[in-house]
Amino acid sequence: MKLPELIISIIKTQRCEYIFGVPGDYNLRFLDYIVKDKQLSWVGNCNELNAGYAADGYARENGFGVLVTTHGVGELSAANAVAGAFSEDVPLLQIVGYPKQSILNLDLPVHHTLANSNKNNFIQSYKPLCCAISLLNEHNYCYEISRVIQEILIQKKPGYIGLPVDLVDLDITNMCNEIEINPYYFTQKVSTSILNNIQKKIIKSKKPVLLIGEDIKKFNWINSVLSFINTVGIPFASALSAKAVISENHPLFVGMYAGQYNLEGRAKIFNSDCIITIGTKDTDFTTGGFSESQIDLKNVIQIRHDYIKISNTIYPSNLDVNDLLERLGSKLSQRTITHEDIKKCKVKRVGFNLQKKLEQNTFWAYISSHIIKDNDIIVADTGTSVFGLLDEYLPQKINFYSQLLWASIGYSLPASLGFALANKNKRILLFIGDGAFQLTGQELSSIKKVNANIIIFLICNEGYTVERAIHGPYEAYNDISAWDYEMFARSLGFSYVYKVNSLQCLEKINMKSHQSEPVLIQCFFDKMDIPSLLKEVTDNLKK
Amino acid sequence: MKLPELIISIIKTQRCEYIFGVPGDYNLRFLDYIVKDKQLSWVGNCNELNAGYAADGYARENGFGVLVTTHGVGELSAANAVAGAFSEDVPLLQIVGYPKQSILNLDLPVHHTLANSNKNNFIQSYKPLCCAISLLNEHNYCYEISRVIQEILIQKKPGYIGLPVDLVDLDITNMCNEIEINPYYFTQKVSTSILNNIQKKIIKSKKPVLLIGEDIKKFNWINSVLSFINTVGIPFASALSAKAVISENHPLFVGMYAGQYNLEGRAKIFNSDCIITIGTKDTDFTTGGFSESQIDLKNVIQIRHDYIKISNTIYPSNLDVNDLLERLGSKLSQRTITHEDIKKCKVKRVGFNLQKKLEQNTFWAYISSHIIKDNDIIVADTGTSVFGLLDEYLPQKINFYSQLLWASIGYSLPASLGFALANKNKRILLFIGDGAFQLTGQELSSIKKVNANIIIFLICNEGYTVERAIHGPYEAYNDISAWDYEMFARSLGFSYVYKVNSLQCLEKINMKSHQSEPVLIQCFFDKMDIPSLLKEVTDNLKK
Ligand SMILES: Cc1ncc(C[n+]2csc(CCOP(=O)(O)OP(=O)(O)O)c2C)c(N)n1
Numbered sequence A, B: 001m002k003l004p005e006l007i008i009s010i011i012k013t014q015r016c017e018y019i020f021g022v023p024g025d026y027n028l029r030f031l032d033y034i035v036k037d038k039q040l041s042w043v044g045n046c047n048e049l050n051a052g053y054a055a056d057g058y059a060r061e062n063g064f065g066v067l068v069t070t071h072g073v074g075e076l077s078a079a080n081a082v083a084g085a086f087s088e089d090v091p092l093l094q095i096v097g098y099p100k101q102s103i104l105n106l107d108l109p110v111h112h113t114l115a116n117s118n119k120n121n122f123i124q125s126y127k128p129l130c131c132a133i134s135l136l137n138e139h140n141y142c143y144e145i146s147r148v149i150q151e152i153l154i155q156k157k158p159g160y161i162g163l164p165v166d167l168v169d170l171d172i173t174n175m176c177n178e179i180e181i182n183p184y185y186f187t188q189k190v191s192t193s194i195l196n197n198i199q200k201k202i203i204k205s206k207k208p209v210l211l212i213g214e215d216i217k218k219f220n221w222i223n224s225v226l227s228f229i230n231t232v233g234i235p236f237a238s239a240l241s242a243k244a245v246i247s248e249n250h251p252l253f254v255g256m257y258a259g260q261y262n263l264e265g266r267a268k269i270f271n272s273d274c275i276i277t278i279g280t281k282d283t284d285f286t287t288g289g290f291s292e293s294q295i296d297l298k299n300v301i302q303i304r305h306d307y308i309k310i311s312n313t314i315y316p317s318n319l320d321v322n323d324l325l326e327r328l329g330s331k332l333s334q335r336t337i338t339h340e341d342i343k344k345c346k347v348k349r350v351g352f353n354l355q356k357k358l359e360q361n362t363f364w365a366y367i368s369s370h371i372i373k374d375n376d377i378i379v380a381d382t383g384t385s386v387f388g389l390l391d392e393y394l395p396q397k398i399n400f401y402s403q404l405l406w407a408s409i410g411y412s413l414p415a416s417l418g419f420a421l422a423n424k425n426k427r428i429l430l431f432i433g434d435g436a437f438q439l440t441g442q443e444l445s446s447i448k449k450v451n452a453n454i455i456i457f458l459i460c461n462e463g464y465t466v467e468r469a470i471h472g473p474y475e476a477y478n479d480i481s482a483w484d485y486e487m488f489a490r491s492l493g494f495s496y497v498y499k500v501n502s503l504q505c506l507e508k509i510n511m512k513s514h515q516s517e518p519v520l521i522q523c524f525f526d527k528m529d530i531p532s533l534l535k536e537v538t539d540n541l542k543k
């Protein structure tokens, strides 16, 4: 048995079927083991950033993803993708092909190095971007492989393994050739006194409400949260970063909440006298620019993986949130809570003007009510797309993906390849601006190569509209080069390309019949047209 | 006067007219100062890696280049480009837009951060990739701006300035608002005794020869080297990394040298009893895989910026090489040295078969003798292109660019945009493989936008031929997606696109008349067809 087989066997325990990356002479012989493995497929991407994004998308859907790059030139090209995975808690393993050990040990100035006698240069660069990093050798490989993968799975952050090209030949038949991964971490049950405390606060309150955050997904609390909601009958709102994590057509869902930002059908949780947050992370965007001022903090119970905060008192803890919710639920189950004044005003939109030129104002409402269906995967790039979609109610069982914190434009297109490969039964609707598209657009060719089930809505508005809304609306730096996107997509193998000026045009496109081919739909908007949520956000950024 | 104006005034002292990058909300207000400056033009690129490559190309031609990115997502996307500039000694300044200082000081989890309370994350990542880094504030800006730019110019390496968005408003009218940059570094004249030593060794020898390396360009020794050659009449060879730095039709030029690698018309310097190297850096590729064994080290005099080595003795020094060459030249001027057995056997190629299918074997000879003209800028990507071209004699006054050490594929295309903007009077011939093209090909649209005078030869051989030569000739990981490159180029605005199967087709293309438009020429080769130098290199890599 050779070392690569050990690495691959562990990757397979994480249900990985697709590996992303770009070859290089330092990793070619490792790739041999991937292509000859019957359960694995190698997805060669156009470049390493795109490969990193695709692996990130795959990891978000699958729970683990793998990216293979080559030393220096390859790995550094993927740095932004890996940092994004760190920022947004994605369990991603990057395997980097290194020069052979005799060269590393002498720190020789070989190709793809900085020629300054430091084999650790790029490991240094990756330190802040990974939860665990290792350069393997024949002595450490057993311990280090398990350490890195374990950390990735526990922390849900990227990790890095450097594999010198000669180690590919290492025969481990009579050495450590089996590793069990057990991503265990210690949690503790909340004390009865704290639990009573929480219970009392809720019972005493007139209008308790739950605010769910993205960590309920990261830490697998979704089911407990859902049964808590159902048992107690408590209304819940969702932070922007937890969009659709629990279906938005749940009868107790009261809307999205983002601090001062006014959302369509916004959850009015600030009216509540008891707000219980679960797994929220407060970033500029999810808090309306850190604008919690409308909320009286003494009414807040904050439940996180690392502490509970009741009013102003913090109780640090490796909290077993599932247990807490179950115990709390059973104590509260008698009561059903409803109160009109935090209930959402569900906007009923009828009568779209189908002939009219597309407008951001109605487009997203139409998309969410007429185009998006139950079980779809929705992907929004950073641009008017995400601001438009966040503000709409989505059907049930939607996986909604957007980099709300890292917000790297162009991410969503290669990431959709990853979503598609991790979930072949679902339809993926991708919404991306023309500016963002220009960063990573060539990856259409990989999407076509595997005929991923992706419908791409290209928001054509002649440049960086989000930026125009922030600063310099008519400045040249917010313009982009003119592309013929239809011709571009066709040059990369797309057969189904449409141009859409009105909802009527959109209605005519059959979005079911192309299951075996990806589709690109260009949607044309005025370059100064922005969704209302974006206006709020940018007004705030200007402050 | 505002802080950005100070930064821009210093940039302009370095003759910069074009600034490359991608906007982001943390840098938009700095960009205002660029677009409103009459002597500067903003070149928005499709993405940050491409922008970094373009700025690197501009810096190589101009002596200084500037890249502007945004925090996190932007800067990290350019990491590979900046590392390449470090590896290959390119004076490049990256200006990164940062969040405002009040946010930085509280380490708030805003967009484009890792949300882990460390404003220095990306500075950490950039540490190994830059010679100087600074995050500006109102106290340090004067000292830090001069320090970073000074280091860039002295070390010819990239530097990094972080500019918090609120500092753009800093009024410096009554503060430090002028900085003089004086990239001085101390050099010392060689002692008479060492000089005599060198002189004696050369006089005693029967077949002295000079080997020039890339550092004669970096440190401005070219003129001294040239007059030394002319005064003494000594034959000279060139390391691969100094290709065409001194015109190859110089009568005393004896060819390229790369250790054991057999080059067409290779300089047989190992026959010499006195090899004087000037400014060579020994990397795997330039030394034939560290294969100096054919050379007797006691015959070598090594002249570098940091030491002189005579036989086996090293004399460390901040060497004033220009002075050394001048003094040495005047001592030796009496003698003219020629000797047949290290003289190049200049290959006369006549009678190309014009009808035949293109073959790597003859293509590069044809290109160098029939297509490339005096004063052209030649750019070769890492692939069969660079191996093909290195092995041919080029006309005079050629600037030859290729990343021989960093070797990041896709680099050459955006870099050519930089070369073109830094030197509008020259024609640029770019040779790039289809694999490399897929990494950065969208930057054609920026090339078209400015109508750069670039003729692109796209080497179409269905994938990563260099890699096939190294390992896995028929493996799927060396294939690439099928693109219609003609349609691709047209979709990005190219009007002149040709397909070429034989030299005859090539002959028919007028390469002068398109001065106002870039041109793409697809050249089709068999996927296993490789130039002979590549065969040598890959045979060696396999060892
Ligand atoms: C990699 C990266 N570079 C730059 C930015 C800064 N940025 C944020 S939004 C945006 C414009 C997006 O424009 P587009 O994709 O066309 O969407 P639109 O708002 O026009 O719908 C830019 C440049 C970023 N977020 N990520």
Ligand SMILES: Cc1ncc(C[n+]2csc(CCOP(=O)(O)OP(=O)(O)O)c2C)c(N)n1
Binding pocket: A022, A023, A024, A025, A070, A073, A074, A077, B381, B382, B383, B384, B385, B407, B408, B409, B432, B433, B434, B435, B436, B437, B459, B461, B463, B464, B465, B466, B467
């Ligand atoms: C950014 C980057 N990723 C990967 C590599 C590894 N690599 C070196 S050469 C090469 C193939 C180049 O193929 P192509 O550009 O088609 O040129 P050809 O040899 O076919 O002419 C690859 C993938 C690299 N050098 N740089």
